[in-house]
Amino acid sequence: MMERKITNPREEIDAIDSDILRLLNERAEIVLRVGAAKTDVDTSLCDPTRERDVVARLLEENGGPFDDKNIYNIFQRIIDESLHLQQKTFQKLVESRDQKITKIEGLAPESRIAFLGERGTFSEEAALGILGGKCETVSFPTFEDLFRAIDFGKADYILAPLENSLVGSVHRCYDLLLESDLSIVAETILPVSHFLISCQEATLDSIKTVESHPVALAQCERFLARHPKLIGVPADDTAGSVRRAVESGDVTRAAIGGKRTASLYGGKILQGNIQDHSENYTRFALLSDEAEISKSGRKISLVVRLKSKPGSLHKALRPFVRRGIDLLKIESRPIKDSAKQFNFYLDLQTPESESEMLGALDEIREEAVSVRFLGRYSRIPAK
Numbered sequence: 533m534m535e536r537k538i539t540n541p542r543e544e545i546d547a548i549d550s551d552i553l554r555l556l557n558e559r560a561e562i563v564l565r566v567g568a569a570k571t572d573v574d575t576s577l578c579d580p581t582r583e584r585d586v587v588a589r590l591l592e593e594n595g596g597p598f599d600d601k602n603i604y605n606i607f608q609r610i611i612d613e614s615l616h617l618q619q620k621t622f623q624k625l626v627e628s629r630d631q632k633i634t635k636i637e638g639l640a641p642e643s644r645i646a647f648l649g650e651r652g653t654f655s656e657e658a659a660l661g662i663l664g665g666k667c668e669t670v671s672f673p674t675f676e677d678l679f680r681a682i683d684f685g686k687a688d689y690i691l692a693p694l695e696n697s698l699v700g701s702v703h704r705c706y707d708l709l710l711e712s713d714l715s716i717v718a719e720t721i722l723p724v725s726h727f728l729i730s731c732q733e734a735t736l737d738s739i740k741t742v743e744s745h746p747v748a749l750a751q752c753e754r755f756l757a758r759h760p761k762l763i764g765v766p767a768d769d770t771a772g773s774v775r776r777a778v779e780s781g782d783v784t785r786a787a788i789g790g791k792r793t794a795s796l797y798g799g800k801i802l803q804g805n806i807q808d809h810s811e812n813y814t815r816f817a818l819l820s821d822e823a824e825i826s827k828s829g830r831k832i833s834l835v836v837r838l839k840s841k842p843g844s845l846h847k848a849l850r851p852f853v854r855r856g857i858d859l860l861k862i863e864s865r866p867i868k869d870s871a872k873q874f875n876f877y878l879d880l881q882t883p884e885s886e887s888e889m890l891g892a893l894d895e896i897r898e899e900a901v902s903v904r905f906l907g908r909y910s911r912i913p914a915k
Contacts, residue, residue, distance in 0.1 A: 556610070560617055567618035576891035577618045578855055583611050612854060619856050639717075641666040643688040645818075646681035648672060649745075649769025652793035656771070658722045658816045659691045661914030673768060679708040682821045690714065690819040696724070697813045699750050701863060705817075706877060709906065710835055710865075714819040716907030719831070720914050722814050726752055726807045729774045729799040730786040736802050741765050743773040744788035752788055755806040774799055823907070831860070832880045832889070833906035836896060840873055844899065851895035852880060855888045882908065 570577055587607055594603045641663050647655035649671065656669050670687050672678040681687040692709070695701045709716075726748055730739060742749075742756065743765040749756070756762055767773045773787035778799040786802060794801050838844040852859055858881035864874040883889050897903050 559610075560614060563614040563618060564621060567622045570618075571622040574885060574887050576855075576885070576887040577622065578615055578851075578888065578891055580851075580891075580895055583608075586611065615854060639663070639689075642668065644668045644670055644686070646670045646672055646678055646687035646690045648675060648678050648693070650771040650775060652771035652774065652790060652796040653769050654722060654724055654790055654814060655691055655693060655769075655816065657790060657792060658720055658814070658914060661722065662691070662718070662720055662818060662912050675704050675708055679712055679714070682714070682819075688820075689717075691816050692819055693814050694719075694817050695815050696747060696751070697811060698807075698809055699747055702747075703865065706863075706865060709817075709819070710875065710904065712819075714821055715823040715905075716817045716833055716909050717820045718818040718909050718912050720816050720818070720912045722816060722914050724751070724807065724812045724814050725791065725805050726770075726788050726812075727791050727794060727804045728755075728786055728802040728806055729777065729789055729794045730802055731778050731781050731783065732798070732800045733781070734783040734786060734800065734802065738783040739786040739802070740784040742786050742788060743767050743777060745770050745773070748788045751807045751812060754808045755803075771796075818909075818912075823905075829908035829910045830882050831910065832882055832908045834878045834880070834893075834896075835904040835906060836876045836878060837867070837873065837901040837903075838876065839899070839901055845876070847899045848876075848896050851892040855883060855892050857881060857883050857888065857892055 567577055587604055590603055590607055591600050594600060598606075643663060645659040645663065645667055647653065647659050647669055649655055651669075651671060656671070659667065659669050670681065672681055675692075678690060678692065681690055692705045693702050694705055726744075728736075728742070736759075740761065741763045744752075744767060746766045748770050749764045749766065756764055767776075767787075770787070770789035771793050774789040774793040775797045777785045777787040778797045787799075788806070791801070791804070793799065836848060838848055849859065849862075859878065860881055861877070861879035863877045865877065867873045867875055883892075893903070893905075
């Protein structure tokens with residue numbers, strides 16, 4: 533049987549499609565005029581309230597055969613593409629993606645900075661890298677004590693490790709940060725190199741145990757695997773491990789720590805750069821009990837608790853996606869006593885437009901149970 537000819541209906545559809553295309557471009561010209569006016573007064577190009585009103589009116593006028601879901605999807609796509617056109621035309625490009633700054637306003641070189649572990653630990657090295665030798669570094673043995681340092685009046689700032697490029701996030705720090713009232717005022721990235729250190733009389737052949745922080749041991753798994761006779765011993769921090777190994781005078785003991793700890797405690801370096809990968813970095817956050825929001829900060833951190841229903845994460849991230857705001861990191865953490873709910877930690881690239889940033893934050897608050905603003909800040913290169 534021959535196919536029945538439907539030439540005329542096809543011509544009708546083609547003509548309608550041409551009208552739709554013409555009308556879409558006419559609409560786009562008006563959209564661009566609106567975008568120009570908004571840009572002049574730094575108003576957000578995205579207006580969710582207006583968008584909802586537009587779609588609601590069209591749904592009321594809809595006579596079918598498209599149902600409401602069809603109409604919503606079609607016009608939401610038109611609105612999204614119109615917004616993209618405005619952004620492409622009017623949004624300023626960020627001139628530099630480099631988040632580094634050289635100093636923090638109001639941060640005195642003589643400030644007291646709390647860090648985890650004993651003298652010589654990587655945390656202390658990062659603290660000295662931010663402020664230099666004039667700052668006073670204050671040691672704390674545990675994360676819990678560290679995060680209470682400002683409350684106890686023993687420090688002005690806290691330096692906490694948030695993540696390592698090899699082993700991932702330091703979850704305990706994220707949890708304690710959420711439980712506190714602290715804010716992130718800056719971050720720094722410290723290259724990490726591990727050294728095997730012992731007392732002066734020891735040799736690589738004489739040692740049997742290697743003590744260090746669990747994270748440091750995890751970063752040196754290949755070295756330990758090549759020396760199966762060595763037994764890893766977890767400890768609270770790298771610097772304390774080195775001190776104990778050196779002071780013991782025991783030729784069977786060694787520790788993994790930074791190069792600086794060998795000179796601080798009179799240790800002997802048996803082998804250097806024993807970490808699994810040369811590209812080993814730890815990101816530290818400088819925390820304050822005052823929200824010293826940097827207007828030039830290129831990064832924003834949030835903790836978002838979402839509603840327990842399908843699609844909640846998608847809806848929460850959509851305001852950032854539509855505004856072209858880069859999502860640098862997302863990580864979930866379970867909420868205590870609530871097995872089905874999670875906190876989501878978000879790191880965002882600050883957009884050029886303040887109104888876009890504020891608009892996105894307002895939108896995500898509508899979709900979330902709670903939003904904790906952790907800080908707007910930049911990166912200080914370690915000296």
